[in-house]
Amino acid sequence: MNTRIKGTGCYIPSHVETNEEFGEHEFLNSDGSVFNHSNEVIIKKFSSITGIGERRYVTPEYKTSDIAYFAAERAIDNARIDKETLDYIIVAHNFGDVQHGSTQGDTLPSLAARVKNKLEIKNPKCVAYDLIFGCPGWLEGLIQAHAFIKAGLAKRCLVIGAETLSRVVDKHDRDSMIYSDGAGATVVEASNESNGILAHETASFTQEEAFFLFFGKSYKKDAADTRYIKMHGRKIYEFAITQVPKAMKACFDKTGRDIKDLKKIFIHQANEKMDEAIVDRFFRLYNTETPEKIMPMNIATLGNSSVATIPTLFDMVTRGELIGHEIKKGDCIMFASVGAGMNINAMIYEV
Structure with missing residues (x-):
């Protein structure tokens, strides 16, 4: 099943x-x-x-x-x-x-x-x-x-x-x-x-990393005592480009497939440069260049909507609404994300 x-x-x-x-x-x-x-x-x-x-x-x-x-x-x-x-x-x-x-x-x-x-x-x-x-x-x-x-x-x-x-x-x-x-x-x-979900990987890093994203006060000192979403951006970036590629590789290796079989990576739309660095480092683990058009992106117009970025991106590509990207039956694709916790996960799916 x-x-x-x-x-x-x-x-x-x-x-x-x-x-x-x-x-x-x-x-x-x-x-x-x-x-x-x-x-x-x-x-x-x-x-x-x-x-x-x-x-x-x-x-x-x-x-x-x-x-x-x-x-x-x-x-x-x-x-x-x-x-x-x-x-x-x-x-x-x-x-x-x-x-x-x-x-x-x-x-x-x-x-x-x-x-x-x-x-x-x-x-x-x-x-x-x-x-x-x-x-x-x-x-x-x-x-x-x-x-x-x-x-x-x-x-x-x-x-x-x-x-x-x-x-x-x-x-x-x-x-x-x-x-x-x-x-x-x-x-x-x-x-x-035989198609569908082929493999998945999840990890939680909760030492110092647990508070890379947190609720904190406004930077305006005389503002009301209200909490807002805050982050240590540089620490998140360094964590993500180090740990996410490893999780992606661990996930993909479970399938036993050749890296050339991977057609698309739907990664959480967090930050364009960070996402590009993650994907480049992932392919570097296989001693190969990052393929062109491997990573659909919609962050330029939609920003970072947290949990909604990957399913929104996947829906747009599935419906043919993102120019230059499509997926076909039999394609091997990956989902990957990183965020507060700090949590990481990845999944390999055959369309």
């Missing part, structure tokens, strides 16, 4: 926030001091490192569970299944439902329960739960769904990654320009075919 992807869907918010719109922000250092450079210089350097030119934010009336539901509906429609046949709904997120104008997350009831309610699924044996695993959450949800299916505990699961990071960022922190909102969903089911 194996697990294959039956359907995909995503929700991309309608509001576009360009880099230029950060021009009037008061960016500060972590100690509250003013930068020596102008915002124009800060934004230009940011764009050259991250590759982000714009990002998407949800409109005020929507929360994370709303956009998770939108993506779920599209994945279910794409899979052409009866939603009552779902055994599990797994929603990966990190901050719950955050109302517009607030930074407090709401996870009671769970977002998965809210999505199931919005889908109007009546079957009580469809179990709904949340997964908090940093940016690799959607992929870890996929790994868990695969485990349920392999164990005979499920035949069909819905895995969603959704986040509204725009509501938990400090506007005085230049890192706030990285984050965005979005949702991606995937229906997976049991299959007797």
Whole structure:
């Protein structure tokens, strides 16, 4: 028994926030001091490192569970299944439902329960739960769904990654320009075919690395005592380019396939230069050059939406919406992610 992807869907918010719109922000250092450079210089350097030119934010009336539901509906429609046949709904997120104008997350009831309610699924044996695993959450949800299916505990699961990071960022922190909102969903089911999930790998590094991403105060010293998403960017970069390629290789080696068989790598859209460095180092472990067009990217226009980046990217490529990239039946592809925890995971999948 194996697990294959039956359907995909995503929700991309309608509001576009360009880099230029950060021009009037008061960016500060972590100690509250003013930068020596102008915002124009800060934004230009940011764009050259991250590759982000714009990002998407949800409109005020929507929360994370709303956009998770939108993506779920599209994945279910794409899979052409009866939603009552779902055994599990797994929603990966990190901050719950955050109302517009607030930074407090709401996870009671769970977002998965809210999505199931919005889908109007009546079957009580469809179990709904949340997964908090940093940016690799959607992929870890996929790994868990695969485990349920392999164990005979499920035949069909819905895995969603959704986040509204725009509501938990400090506007005085230049890192706030990285984050965005979005949702991606995937229906997976049991299959007797040889294709599907071939291998996976997960690791958690929780010594010093545990606090590379954290909740902290605003850089504006007289701001309200509110916590926002914060990160040690340089430490994350060094950790990621060292540890993620190793996990990717450990995962791929489990398949026993030749590295030339790998057609695409769907990596978490965290930072363009970091992602490129990770993939280059991965291929270097096989003493080979990085193939052209191996890594689809949509970070330039969508930013970093955490758990939503990979399922959104995969859905776009599957639907032929990313110019220059396509996947065909029989292609061997990889999913890989890194994020808060610090957590790492990877998966090899045959289309």
